Amino acid sequence: MDQSFLLMLSNLLHLHNHLDPTTTSLLSDTSTATTTATTSPTSPTSLLSSTSAAPLLFFTIASVLSYVASSRPSSSSSTSAAAAAAAPNPATTSSTSDYSVSAFRALSTEHIWAMEAPLRDAQWRSLYGLSYPVFTTVVDKLKPYIALSNLSLPSDYAVAMVLSRLSHGFSAKTLSSRYSLEPYLISKITNMVTRLLATKLYPEFIKIPVSRRRLHETTQAFEELTSLPNMCGAIDGSPVKIRNNSASSYRCRYGFQSVLLQVVADHKKIFWDVCVKAPGGTDDATHLRDSLLYNRLTSGDIVWDKVINVRNHHVRPYIVGDWCYPLLSFLLTPFSPSGSGTSGQNLFDAALMKGRSVVVEAIGLLKGRWRILQDLNVGMNHAPQTIVACCVLHNLCQIAREPEPDLWKEPEESGPPPRVLESEKSDYFFSDNLRQTLADDLHQRLSSR
Structure with a gap:
């Protein structure tokens, strides 16, 4: 049983002793428990034969709690399972952690404005070929069109992925291993974003x-x-x-x-x-x-x-x-x-x-x-x-x-x-x-x- 169940059971025992003081305390210390065991042993039968309703109430609630506790996984085991599920595969950590949606979101929303502008933009150019303000301009202009495609990825993440390909010359296969997406999906997103740039933004900028x-x-x-x-x-x-x-x-x-x-x-x-x-x-x-x-x-x-x-x-x-x-x-x-x-x-x-x-x-x-x-x-x-x-x-x-x-x-x-x-x-x-x-x-x- 987990710690939360033991705490609830302890509180119930205190409540039981408060409601029925004639019954031997079930929370007495070791020496008291030993003495009680030799002079007036406490058993389920004696508790149930008490004139107070407290013993019956105690065992009813305790039984329900015991069933609930036994039917759910312990917090320690669930925590371990969750940690195991969340833990990245050592073989893919270096290739995917820096390119996940969560990593991109952390960089673009939590840390980007805390950085000095020259450092921020230099980092962005090294990744995507242009500074962060220009990147946001591209995203803002393409977002309405990307939204119509029902793309499952966030618009800014999709644009960033395509810009990294255009900037560095990566193949769809290379990006698929980094972004944990199938090559055909990388190609599909690249084709969509480049088509929008070449048609929707062309009249405005050329x-x-x-x-x-x-x-x-x-x-x-x-x-x-x-x-x-x-x-x-x-x-x-x-x-x-x-x-x-x-x-x-x-x-x-x-x-x-x-x-x-x-x-x-x-x-x-x-x-x-x-x-x-x-x-x-x-x-x-x-x-x-x-x-x-x-x-x-x-x-x-x-x-x-x-x-x-x-x-x-x-x-x-x-x-x-x-x-x-x-x-x-x-x-x-x-x-x-x-x-x-x-x-x-x-x-x-x-x-x-x-x-x-x-x-x-x-x-x-x-x-x-x-x-x-x-x-x-x-x-x-x-x-x-x-x-x-x-x-x-x-x-x-x-x-x-x-x-x-x-x-x-x-x-x-x-x-x-x-x-x-x-x-x-x-x-x-x-x-x-x-x-x-x-x-x-x-x-x-x-x-x-």
Whole structure:
């Protein structure tokens, strides 16, 4: 019997002695008990034959308590069983204790605000790729959509798990051992969160700079960087390595299987257009021509309300790219990749490539911060949305001015300039003339200083 039953029985015996003092005390000390045993032995029969109702009441209640005590497990054994059930398996302690819902909840709710902000955010970045305030922003924006999925896990825990995968490049199998979830469930949650990032948050955080204020800020910043007027962005492509696809069209110029990412970035290295529509073997010019951005720019769907006059030429906002892209009125490229042009042309090329450097650094930050893009380990059907989701997260980090990680370095690009399509010929001649005008103007301005 456990301690609580013994205590109740002791109290009953005291009550019995109080109600029936004529009966020999059952709680007397050892010496008294010995004397009583030799002179007036107390037995159940003698107690029951007492004139008081107390003995009968005592044995009735004691019998009930005895039955209850015998029918339940002792507290010590139940405590031991509970401790055994709660105790983690030594073989899995190190791999699961730090990643359980309870551990995450303890870190995010009990301890997070007691930590100094720099220490807190540094710890959060090491785990999930971004600071705690940015993390909560992502969770708050995704929570309403995740709630509709009836996911059994808490929204913030699910987002944290996916961010850890994107940040560190973990496979679903690796995360399943850490989070004690099946790999298929890890993949399902990853697909859900990346799809929401790529669809619900894309329009909010990846926007073409069409507003007057933003366009002026962007062109002004690029002019300070390059001395070229009305530049509003830089375009580049980057192969994202994938697995389990042996088709030759996916083999990029660097020799590995990939899909092609195309981005346009502003002076803050924030993407304002993202496209993932082609296998890695596709050249940059073809990818651009197949993109929605190209269709919108050539059709006049995008209207930039900022036109300047340079040597009697109307110059609308334009983006810049390397020699792998076609020369268009909205996309200017270098005269020569080898520096074989005139002094004015070489000066223009150097300025243009300085502007293009922002998109190169932006891609380096993207792959440095979200390392899953260094070796994408998701199914082909989910590869584009995973890449776009990382671009959305990249913009969130840049807007919040998160510390920039080490840049992911890619080999230098090489290749011939693209051919001019029949439909682009008239635009090509206009753009070539515009480019020469900007080069002459730049050369004159810098020479007169």
